[in-house]
Amino acid sequence: MTALVAVAHGSRDPRSAAVVHQLLDVVRALSPSVDVRGSFLDLSAPLLGDVLRGVYADGHRSAVVVPLLLGKAFHARVDVPGAVADVRLPGLAVTIADVLGPDPRLESAALRRLASVGVRSRDRTLGVVLAGAGSSHAPANALVSSIADRWAAGSGWAGVEAAFASSATPDVPTAVARLRARGARRIAVASWFLAPGFLPDRVSRLAGPDALIAPPLGPDPEVAELILHRYHSALPTPLAATA
CATH class of the missing domain: 3.40.50.1400 (Rossmann fold)
Structure with a gap:
């Protein structure tokens, strides 16, 4: 099994990490067979490097990092690859998936949040x-x-x-x-x-x-589906998708 390691930006506001974890609970409910773990680039714990080391210690030899980012700005282009490179675990194959946006599912979630108010x-x-x-x-x-x-x-x-x-x-x-x-x-x-x-x-x-x-996108089912789609699209081999 290839682990799914979601990574969010992180915030000093505890509400941010709480909502990220709620979203990942929806991901787990949609795909119980996938080992889903949450991490952050900064300001919140656990950090991405620590989670990747934990994934390796638990026996995984491959992981897909899914950036919980809505666009390909600095964090996606520089921070996420840098944090992965800093881990230095030769026995762990890490693939970085695409960011979440653009995707129609994000727009649907934003419109639902508008409707909710x-x-x-x-x-x-x-x-x-x-x-x-x-x-x-x-x-x-x-x-x-x-x-x-x-x-x-x-x-x-x-x-x-x-x-x-x-x-x-x-x-x-x-x-x-x-x-x-x-x-x-x-x-x-x-x-x-x-x-x-x-x-x-x-x-x-x-x-x-x-x-x-309107509230942020948060633990929306379509956002959770999108995270899984990014994960499956980045799996290193077809065999991993059925593991």
Whole structure:
């Protein structure tokens, strides 16, 4: 059996790790035969290197690391490979799977979270902000913007604007102002975050006290299915998929 080692960014906010573990519980429920373990790059325990060493100590000789990241920014391109390389276990074959985004299942989860706070399609009084973390890597931001554009074309809302909590523009107040200028009388915020923490809280504050705030993607069944899909796609051999 090849272990599935999920790795999230990590946060000083304990809610973040708690939600990641809840999501991985859904993954385990969907595929009980897979050894699913959670880890973090920083700020939360256990760290990725420690989990990989534990996987090896428990008898595994192969593992797939699935980054719980929504885009291919710095953490995916640099931090995850670096943490894997630092482990230095010649007897453990480690494959790094693709990040979670882009994928329609993430969009479905984000729309379900919006619906959970009362947002409905075809409401011309409503403007929606799709809020992500923001990155110095422009393609990661462009991914969020492309989703916002797609939603705007088919939702029937007054408009949809991408916004970012840090490192990129527009920020949330700018996106809200653009929606107001388009005639939106109410504002809702869709979350392009996997779990709660400092940046989602910042987005909520900047959106204003009257905004409808959708929770992060969290322990959504389609997100869990996506994690398993990334794992199976990265398995080193067809035989491993049936182990």
